Every structure is written in structure tokens, then in C-alpha cells.
Amino acid sequence: xxxGRPIDHRRRAELLDAVVDYTVEYGFSEVSWRPLAAGLGVSxxxxxxxxxxxxxxxxxxxxxxxxxxxxxxxxxxxxxxGLAAAARAAWNRTSAPQRAAEFGLFxxxxxxxxxAPEQFGxxxxxxxxxxxxxxxxxxxxxxxxxxxxxxxxxxxxxxxGLLLDLLATGDRERVQDAAEAxxxxxxxxxxxx
Amino acid sequence: xxxGRPIDHRRRAELLDAVVDYTVEYGFSEVSWRPLAAGLGVSxxxxxxxxxxxxxxxxxxxxxxxxxxxxxxxxxxxxxxGLAAAARAAWNRTSAPQRAAEFGLFxxxxxxxxxAPEQFGxxxxxxxxxxxxxxxxxxxxxxxxxxxxxxxxxxxxxxxGLLLDLLATGDRERVQDAAEAxxxxxxxxxxxx
DNA sequence: TAATTCGTTGTACACTCGTACCACTAACCT
DNA sequence: AGGTTAGTGGTACGAGTGTACAACGAATTA
Numbered sequence: 001x002x003x004g005r006p007i008d009h010r011r012r013a014e015l016l017d018a019v020v021d022y023t024v025e026y027g028f029s030e031v032s033w034r035p036l037a038a039g040l041g042v043s044x045x046x047x048x049x050x051x052x053x054x055x056x057x058x059x060x061x062x063x064x065x066x067x068x069x070x071x072x073x074x075x076x077x078x079x080x081x082g083l084a085a086a087a088r089a090a091w092n093r094t095s096a097p098q099r100a101a102e103f104g105l106f107x108x109x110x111x112x113x114x115x116a117p118e119q120f121g122x123x124x125x126x127x128x129x130x131x132x133x134x135x136x137x138x139x140x141x142x143x144x145x146x147x148x149x150x151x152x153x154x155x156x157x158x159x160x161g162l163l164l165d166l167l168a169t170g171d172r173e174r175v176q177d178a179a180e181a182x183x184x185x186x187x188x189x190x191x192x193x
Numbered sequence: 194x195x196x197g198r199p200i201d202h203r204r205r206a207e208l209l210d211a212v213v214d215y216t217v218e219y220g221f222s223e224v225s226w227r228p229l230a231a232g233l234g235v236s237x238x239x240x241x242x243x244x245x246x247x248x249x250x251x252x253x254x255x256x257x258x259x260x261x262x263x264x265x266x267x268x269x270x271x272x273x274x275g276l277a278a279a280a281r282a283a284w285n286r287t288s289a290p291q292r293a294a295e296f297g298l299f300x301x302x303x304x305x306x307x308x309a310p311e312q313f314g315x316x317x318x319x320x321x322x323x324x325x326x327x328x329x330x331x332x333x334x335x336x337x338x339x340x341x342x343x344x345x346x347x348x349x350x351x352x353x354g355l356l357l358d359l360l361a362t363g364d365r366e367r368v369q370d371a372a373e374a375x376x377x378x379x380x381x382x383x384x385x386x
Numbered sequence: 387t388a389a390t391t392c393g394t395t396g397t398a399c400a401c402t403c404g405t406a407c408c409a410c411t412a413a414c415c416t
Numbered sequence: 417a418g419g420t421t422a423g424t425g426g427t428a429c430g431a432g433t434g435t436a437c438a439a440c441g442a443a444t445t446a
Contacts, residue, residue, distance in 0.1 A: 004421020161350025197391020
């Protein structure tokens with residue numbers, strides 16, 4: 001037996017990130033091998049060989065997108081004490097203008113997953129649970145679990161709803177005003193950003 | 194000059210509704226002439242002749258979907274006095290299990306529109322404004338406009354976020370619990386449903 | 387009756403899609 | 417050197433796409 005050429009993990013990550021960037025920019029529902037490969041400057045077969053099939057590529061894209069969003073927020077939430085601070089940090093991150101396109105992809109996947117649950121079941125399983133756990137933890141062990149879950153659910157829903165509004169209308173003034181009012185209503189907030 | 198055969202408005206509405214039903218059931222991003230026509234029991238050319246092009250058909254579907262959602266809520270909101278009652282009525286309607294698929298389509302279009310604003314600009318323009326106007330009006334003329342807008346924005350965001358959660362997780366108990374807490378926090382609410 | 391428009395269908399064309407197959411180079415181990 | 421796997425690319429095939437064109441009966445008015 002002789003082992004073959006080692007896997008170039010750097011190249012794989014670079015390729016996957018490039019695919020995610022392309023998907024963020026050009027949309028999720030229209031991605032196809034040839035235009036994607038042309039945009040990345042590679043051959044379509046390179047992508048096919050790398051990801052196996054289109055469905056597998058989309059799975060990889062979703063996994064990487066989840067990584068991007070979570071690594072920017074999860075550790076952040078873990079450090080902050082209190083629900084209000086965590087919620088404010090999450091809102092500041094997710095509503096940043098330079099992330100608009102990324103969350104456009106997020107909601108595009110979300111909507112599509114709702115109409116194809118069998119294909120995107122993994123996404124749907126995590127899309128709420130990830131944040132729910134973080135936001136429940138952020139409230140500390142002293143809060144009644146039912147209350148903590150209720151508050152975390154509300155924070156997730158409100159922030160995502162506000163983000164949907166912001167992305168659709170671009171009316172940052174109105175949405176930010178509503179966000180401030182919501183964040184100020186949370187228990188244990190100290191001071192605005 | 195001789196006028197031709199009159200337009201069969203009944204047939205047209207029936208056809209459009211059938212297309213919307215199909216789209217609700219089988220998804221928005223995969224609709225194509227032939228399977229759609231087969232599902233409706235007609236020829237593909239019937240649909241092409243009726244709608245002109247696929248893009249025009251999608252526009253018509255979005256318009257009809259908006260009609261369905263608004264006629265179930267807008268007149269409803271107009272009758273009720275007070276923000277709390279209007280919000281509760283809206284939540285009861287939108288979270289009903291038999292509407293899950295319809296709002297699955299709603300969010301699928303929403304997400305896709307965020308990634309293709311030039312194509313779905315009309316949708317994005319109305320998706321918040323429609324409800325915003327209704328919910329501001331529901332608060333009566335005595336509320337400060339800035340406050341009314343802030344509250345309406347928050348109600349829309351929270352209800353849509355909760356609906357997203359409900360559709361993704363199916364965890365009605367947790368989501369309904371959070372919804373009750375939110376609705377109870379609104380000014381002027383009288384009694385739960 | 388003649389003219390005109392609507393509703394419906396069949397056929398065909400150019401195009402894109404995902405993917406399988408083959409070939410070649412590069413990098414590693416025995 | 418020989419064997420094995422990764423990375424990349426070229427070609428081709430079958431299927432499905434949107435849509436244009438032509439045709440025919442039905443329903444209306446001049």
C-alpha cells in the first residue's frame with residue numbers, strides 16, 4: 001500500500017469560501033455549476049469533483065454560512081453577561097450594513113427551507129436551536145428556565161423580524177428606533193451602545 | 194370593427210388560484226411550466242398564453258398571495274380598536290396551522306426577494322408598508338406618530354419572527370408562550386383570546 | 387355571414403442543466 | 417521506480433427549460 005497525495009485543506013477552504021461569496025452576491029436559487037465556475041475562474045469539473053454533487057455543495061455552503069454567522073456571534077454572546085447585553089451585541093452585529101448581503105442569503109435559505117423541509121431539515125433544526133441555547137445561557141443559571149426560554153424566543157424572533165424589515169425596506173432609522181425600544185425593554189440592560 | 198369573445202374572468206381567477214395553490218404546495222423556486230400544467234390538468238401553452246411569460250406569472254402569483262393574506266387581515270385589523278387587539282388578531286390568523294404552507298410561500302418569496310431586489314422590488318415595497326399602515330391606523334389618531342410607528346414596526350417584526358420560528362421548529366408551545374408574553378406587554382390590551 | 391378575440395392544444399427550437407467518463411499532472415508513501 | 421490519491425480540465429449525453437409558431441373551436445359584434 002502507498003498513500004496518495006495529501007488533501008489540500010487550505011485550497012478546499014478557499015474554494016468553499018469563494019462559493020459562499022458568490023452565492024451571497026448572486027443569489028442562492030440560481031446557482032449552477034457553469035456560471036459559478038466561471039465566476040471563480042475554475043473549471044466546472046473542479047467544483048463537481050470537489051463537492052460531489054450540487055446538493056452536497058449546497059450543504060457545504062450552508063455549513064460554512066452557519067460557521068460564519070455563529071463564530072461572529074456565539075463566542076460574543078458567551079462572553080457577555082445578561083440577556084440585554086447579549087441581545088444588543090447580536091443586533092449590532094447582524095444589522096451592520098456590510099453584513100446585509102450575508103443575511104440576505106440567510107433568509108433566502110430560510111424561506112426555501114420552509115418549502116423543502118426534507119432537503120433542508122438540518123438547517124431548520126439548527127436555525128433556532130443554536131441561538132436559543134446561547135441566549136438562554138446568557139441569562140445565567142438564576143433565571144427560571146421557562147422564563148429564560150420565553151425571553152430568548154422573543155429576542156430571536158424580534159431581532160430577526162427587525163432584520164427582515166431592515167433588509168426589505170432599508171429604512172434604518174425607523175428599524176433602529178424600534179430596536180432601541182425593544183432592547184431597552186429587556187431586563188438587566190445597562191446602557192445603550 | 195367587431196368585438197371578439199369576452200374575457201372569462203371567472204376562468205382566469207380560477208386558473209390563477211390553482212397556480213397559487215400549486216406554488217404553495219410544491220414550492221416557489223422549482224415551478225416550471227410543464228409540471229405545473231400537468232398538476233393543474235391543462236396544457237403548458239394554456240398557462241403561457243394566459244400569463245405571457247414565467248416572470249409575469251410569478252408577478253401575478255405574488256399579487257394574488259398578497260390579496261389572500263391582506264383580505265384575511267387588513268379588514269380585520271381595521272375593525273378592531275387598539276394595537277393589542279389588532280396584533281392578537283393578526284397573530285391568531287397568521288399562526289393558524291392550516292395557513293402554515295401559505296406563509297411558507299410568503300417567506301420563501303421574501304427571502305428570494307432579498308437576493309433579487311430588482312425583480313421583486315414591488316414585493317419588498319409592500320411587504321412592510323401594508324402592515325405598517327394598518328397597525329398605525331389601528332392605534333387611533335391620539336397616539337404620537339413616532340410612537341405609533343415604533344410600536345407598529347415592533348409588532349410586525351416580532352410576529353413575523355415568531356412565525357418564522359414556528360414554521361421552522363413546529364414548537365408551537367414555546368412559540369405561543371412567547372407570543373402571549375409579547376401580546377400581553379402591548380398597551381391597551383383587554384383580554385387574551 | 388364575416389370579422390375578431392379568447393381559450394386551448396401540439397410541435398419544435400435553442401438553450402441550460404447536472405453529471406458521467408476520460409486524461410493528465412502533482413504530490414505523497416513504500 | 418512504482419503505486420495511489422488529489423486536483424484540474426475537456427467532451428459529451430440525456431433531460432428539462434422557456435418560448436415562439438401554427439392551428440382549431442367557441443363566443444361575441446358589426
